[in-house]
Amino acid sequence: MSEPREIADHIEHVVEGVWHWRIRNASIGGAISSSHAIDAGDGCVLIDPVRLADEALATLPPVEAIVLTATCHQRGSWRYRRELGVEVWLPDGARPGDEEPDRRYDEGDVLPGALRALHTPGPDARHFSLLWEPDPGVLFAPDLFASTKDGELRFIPAEYQDDFAETRRSVERLLDVPFGVLCLAHGAPLTQDPHAAIRRVLA
Numbered sequence: 359m360s361e362p363r364e365i366a367d368h369i370e371h372v373v374e375g376v377w378h379w380r381i382r383n384a385s386i387g388g389a390i391s392s393s394h395a396i397d398a399g400d401g402c403v404l405i406d407p408v409r410l411a412d413e414a415l416a417t418l419p420p421v422e423a424i425v426l427t428a429t430c431h432q433r434g435s436w437r438y439r440r441e442l443g444v445e446v447w448l449p450d451g452a453r454p455g456d457e458e459p460d461r462r463y464d465e466g467d468v469l470p471g472a473l474r475a476l477h478t479p480g481p482d483a484r485h486f487s488l489l490w491e492p493d494p495g496v497l498f499a500p501d502l503f504a505s506t507k508d509g510e511l512r513f514i515p516a517e518y519q520d521d522f523a524e525t526r527r528s529v530e531r532l533l534d535v536p537f538g539v540l541c542l543a544h545g546a547p548l549t550q551d552p553h554a555a556i557r558r559v560l561a
């Protein structure tokens with residue numbers, strides 16, 4: 359099973375309508391695994407969810423759907439599908455996971471919560487970032503970067519990626535995408551000038 363054994367005990371508010379939680383994931387050497395939820399109007403959508411303590415999960419709006427950015431981020435999704443009775447979305451053509459998703463998506467599709475799918479290959483051939491467009495605009499860019507202890511970005515090491523050159527090209531294209539907050543699968547969100555941080559990584 360791909361679900362980490364660790365459980366996050368609290369949720370952090372990122373910006374209006376966006377929440378973040380994380381664990382130190384023993385299955386990847388104790389590195390941070392981060393997850394998010396967005397306000398979907400009458401409920402919320404979970405993105406690449408690691409498991410939350412029940413009392414923390416109860417502070418979120420009712421979960422309406424789960425969106426995975428790649429097969430490697432299944433995490434607690436199948437558990438939550440069973441417990442909450444919601445659908446799991448996975449990229450079309452993604453590698454098989456532990457279970458079969460309910461829905462598939464591709465480049466440009468609008469997903470639950472009005473998330474827009476952006477194909478950002480490199481970490482995996484079927485790796486996607488997700489753009490949530492309400493002001494200030496939030497980009498969920500899972501395995502392109504991680505954040506350091508001092509809040510800077512770094513590339514995920516090349517040995518953990520299918521094609522690092524493709525990752526770099528995907529990152530370059532993100533400079534043309536309008537957003538004011540960058541959320542990661544491995545580290546804390548960046549809320550101050552994420553485009554500048556991306557340029558520093560590329561330099």
